[in-house]
Amino acid sequence: MKLILLGAPGAGKGSHAKLISKKYNIPQISMGDIIRENIKQGSELGLKFKEYADKGNLVPDELVIELLKDRLKKEDCEEGYILDGFPRTITQAEALENITEIDKVLLLDCTEETVIQRLGGRRTCKKCGKIFHIINMVPKVDGVCDACGGELFKRDDDNTETIKNRLNVFHEQTSPLIEFYENKNILKTIDANPQLEEAFPNVEKALEE
Numbered sequence: 001m002k003l004i005l006l007g008a009p010g011a012g013k014g015s016h017a018k019l020i021s022k023k024y025n026i027p028q029i030s031m032g033d034i035i036r037e038n039i040k041q042g043s044e045l046g047l048k049f050k051e052y053a054d055k056g057n058l059v060p061d062e063l064v065i066e067l068l069k070d071r072l073k074k075e076d077c078e079e080g081y082i083l084d085g086f087p088r089t090i091t092q093a094e095a096l097e098n099i100t101e102i103d104k105v106l107l108l109d110c111t112e113e114t115v116i117q118r119l120g121g122r123r124t125c126k127k128c129g130k131i132f133h134i135i136n137m138v139p140k141v142d143g144v145c146d147a148c149g150g151e152l153f154k155r156d157d158d159n160t161e162t163i164k165n166r167l168n169v170f171h172e173q174t175s176p177l178i179e180f181y182e183n184k185n186i187l188k189t190i191d192a193n194p195q196l197e198e199a200f201p202n203v204e205k206a207l208e209e
């Protein structure tokens, strides 16, 4: 099963991907991880990528596609995979079609209100970086990290205005892709407003349809 996972920040993409990956035994593939791995290993493609990035130049789509193609050839991808964070543009989506055939695109859809509640309630430990939530993952002592006793704070990223901006950017970037995959009849929209345990059965249903 070859999947693309789309979802706004706070929609629960990471958590859903983890569950899908476990249930269907397919890896979750993030473009960011592929790039980091290639640079770390000093592969030919990795070095090329680094050259662009170091100069602050935009990395060409062809190079990104080459990196992905290389990754999808690995053994763990034989039964399929979940693509996360790729494609971001129509050009990339079209290029992707030349190297593989995607079965389904899942769009984790949720309201701005949900996202603000989820991200806005996050508290991060100053010392160890562990993340808590004022509703969903309450620390034992208010404002104090369970793991290390560090002070919890609200990151700038988690303020309402910043969240709204991130959502706008997401919708602008993603709506052409949604249309692209809708036209191919492979887009499935999942209501991601409920908590993970409640929303995941809908993901399973969409995948088994």
Ligand SMILES: [Zn+2]
Binding pocket: 125, 126, 127, 128, 129, 130, 145, 146, 147, 148, 149, 150
């Ligand atoms: Zn801590």
